[in-house]
Amino acid sequence: MxxxxxxxxxxxxxxxxxxxxxxxxxxxxxxxxxxxxxxxxxxxxxxxxxLLAKRSVSNWTPLxxxxxxxxxxxxxxxxxxxxxxxxxxxxxxxxxxxxxxxxxxxxxxxxxxxxxxxxxxxxxxxxxxxxxxxxxxxxxxxxxxxxxxxxxxxxxxxxxxxxxxxxxxxxxxxxxxxxxxxxxxxxxxxxxxxxxxxxxxxxxxxxxxxxxxxxxxxxxxxxxxxxxxEPMIALQDRINQTVFDLLVAQTYASTKVRTVTGMAPPVKRNPETGEPELDDNGNEIPLPINHNARRFLFAEDPDTKFGSLDETPLGGFIESIDMSIRHLSALAQVPPHHLLGQIANLSAEALQAAETSLARMVSRFKTSFGESWERVFRLAAELAGNAASASDFSGEVIWRDVESRSLAQAADALGKLREQLGIPARGLWKRVPGVTQTEYEDWEQMAEEDDSVGQLASALTRATPSVSDDLPAAA
Structure with missing residues (x-):
């Protein structure tokens, strides 16, 4: 045992x-x-x-x-x-x-x-x-x-x-x-x-x-x-590697490189004798050439040739980064416009279609977390000595509706539910976008007060005889 x-x-x-x-x-x-x-x-x-590796980190995981x-x-x-x-x-x-x-x-x-x-x-x-x-x-x-x-x-x-x-x-x-x-x-x-x-x-x-x-x-x-x-770490590393390669190419190979052949550079000379100075290996020490975009290169020797090396195009790196981010969007079920910031010229229907995958994932999380919250509420009721609520498995948490839509659209939809399906108006109050628990209870209280005043007025009307009843009938 x-x-x-x-x-x-x-x-x-x-x-x-x-x-x-x-x-x-x-x-x-x-x-x-x-x-x-x-x-x-x-x-x-x-x-x-x-330093470029440190700057290449593009942290998408918090998003x-x-x-x-x-x-x-x-x-x-x-x-x-x-x-x-x-x-x-x-x-x-x-x-x-x-x-x-x-x-x-x-x-x-x-x-x-x-x-x-x-x-x-x-x-x-x-x-x-x-x-x-x-x-x-x-x-x-x-x-x-x-x-x-x-x-x-x-x-x-x-x-x-x-x-x-x-x-x-x-x-x-x-x-x-x-x-x-x-x-x-x-x-x-x-x-x-x-x-x-x-x-x-x-x-x-x-x-x-x-x-x-x-x-x-x-x-x-x-x-x-x-x-x-955790499932996105490999893809995050791929994005960082591509950004690093982009920064390396941008730093070292994104501009044209000027070349010159057949020309000996000026050398460092002794100011007293005028003789070239030599380094530790016996070679002449060349002087740095002061060259920038405003200066021209020229040489006295007619055999000197000037040329240039083309810069490395960066478009391929940028396209690779965009592709990796789209893969991240698909695998993580996060709409592309949340990651890329590209929402221009998108219709409401297109935006809603892009949000569908995210909405399904959020719905799954709500189901799991909602069960956990219901257990928390049962524990709280038991610790408070409320035995009935502690064994209540039919309660449910109410999630706020955060879907992007205007109040006019919501009002129109709720009105149609009221008129066409006969759902009581009070049953639709919780579906008003942004309504809080306190506001809902205030509406309930105000509705009860208004209803009690109306019932009192009706009772007084029925109890009070009409003035026409006291008048003599016309001959």
């Missing part, structure tokens, strides 16, 4: 996961920060070559992350209706949404998406702080690891650990670890071995499952996660 893993064994296993993934994740982080591998150079390259991340913004939460599978009306007064606002996730959610898209996964921690409030914060994939029974299908880890301080010299590293019931304080002396790992006594964290939630950009059936940067 298998024994339950001890907290110490879990801590060692989680630290081993961080060591195993460290090189790969740090390489992805370097590319995201613009610290790319150098392009190929000759072994004896001088400082000028190395691959920010383009889909900017299209994702949770704007509300619609809890499920009690006893039914249908969601209730969205509200910002629920315990779950109060926890969201208190955690300042309106702004901090972007960092969670950026981390998941960059490394393939990121994490959040939902906990009750000392003041008794429920808060959720993001955790970096570089510092956090989680263990799953089935990493491809499970959304609840059975153990998770995040490093709060890396070891430095004689100062031990610190980490926090959670299982399904308890939180532990972990100390360790080295990033590269299990020596010196210590686990303190655990304390109950208040939930019935692990409070760490994983956000995944893409995961396969082996449980491997991948972001948007």
């Amino acid at each position: 298998a024994t339950e893993p001890t907290p110490l064994s879990l801590a060692k296993q989680l630290l081993a996961v961080l060591r195993k993934d460290r090189d790969r994740l740090e390489r992805i982080d370097r590319y995201h920060q613009g610290q790319h591998d150098d392009p190929y150079m000759p072994p004896n390259a001088d400082d000028e070559y190395r 691959l992350v920010s383009t889909p991340a900017q299209a994702m913004y949770v704007d509300g939460f619609r809890p499920g209706s009690a006893g039914t599978s249908l969601p209730a009306a969205p509200t910002s007064t629920s315990t779950e949404w109060e926890h969201w606002q208190r955690s300042r996730l309106d702004s901090r959610q972007a960092a969670i998406y950026n981390g998941a898209l960059t490394f393939g996964h990121s994490f959040t921690l939902t906990e009750k702080v000392r003041s008794g409030q429920i808060r959720t914060k993001g955790l970096s994939a570089l510092r956090t690891a989680a263990l799953f029974e089935d990493p491809a299908n499970d959304d609840t880890p059975y153990a998770a650990l995040t490093v709060t301080r890396w070891p430095s010299g004689d100062i031990a590293g610190k980490a926090r670890m959670w299982d399904s019931r308890r939180e532990y304080e972990v100390t360790f002396k080295s990033r590269d071995s299990d020596d010196g790992v210590r686990v303190g006594d655990g304390r109950l964290h208040g939930a019935t499952e692990n409070p760490v939630t994983r956000f995944v950009a893409a995961v396969d059936l082996e449980g491997r996660t991948v972001g948007v940067i």
Whole structure:
């Protein structure tokens, strides 16, 4: 019979996961920060070559992350209706949404998406702080690891650990670890071995499952996660190499080279004797020729011949860079005009067609991240003592509509849905572009107040006898 893993064994296993993934994740982080591998150079390259290699880095990876991340913004939460599978009306007064606002996730959610898209996964921690409030914060994939029974299908880890301080010299590293019931304080002396790992006594964290939630950009059936940067590193290196070759050609071969044959250059002479001065090898020392675009070259010897070498055309390098960027656009599902900046003479239909692939990718990310947020809301409800919401699997997050279209177009479309399909007007309010949860609730309150005034007026009208009823009938 298998024994339950001890907290110490879990801590060692989680630290081993961080060591195993460290090189790969740090390489992805370097590319995201613009610290790319150098392009190929000759072994004896001088400082000028190395300076051109440094300037050749064209970092496209942040755009691959920010383009889909900017299209994702949770704007509300619609809890499920009690006893039914249908969601209730969205509200910002629920315990779950109060926890969201208190955690300042309106702004901090972007960092969670950026981390998941960059490394393939990121994490959040939902906990009750000392003041008794429920808060959720993001955790970096570089510092956090989680263990799953089935990493491809499970959304609840059975153990998770995040490093709060890396070891430095004689100062031990610190980490926090959670299982399904308890939180532990972990100390360790080295990033590269299990020596010196210590686990303190655990304390109950208040939930019935692990409070760490994983956000995944893409995961396969082996449980491997991948972001948007790692598959593009080879293509990013190709772009850097082509830009480097362009800079080398531009620096050394982009102008015509003047040549002269049959003419001896002037030599350096001794000012006293007038004799030519010799170098260490016994050769005459030539004087530099002061030549620029305003000067003419001439020679007294009729056998002297002047010529020129053509410059290297740069068009091929530029076309190669554009081709590589188009390949990057196709593989990363980012519209070409986002990368090339070429949007002139494009119709609205053409722009919409170019955005289709990006919209599909963003929709996939929303589906994955939405499931993770729903687990976060259930955890927050459980920690707040709301048993009904803690077991609510029919709630859903509301994503802001960031599609580019005018308010007039949206109003026309919503009006047609109202008139032609008979959808209630209130049911379409959330589809108004840019409407926030607070505005929606203000509209609900104003509509109820207006309706109550109308009902009161109708009741008074029915209760008050008409003046014509009191008049005598005409003879």
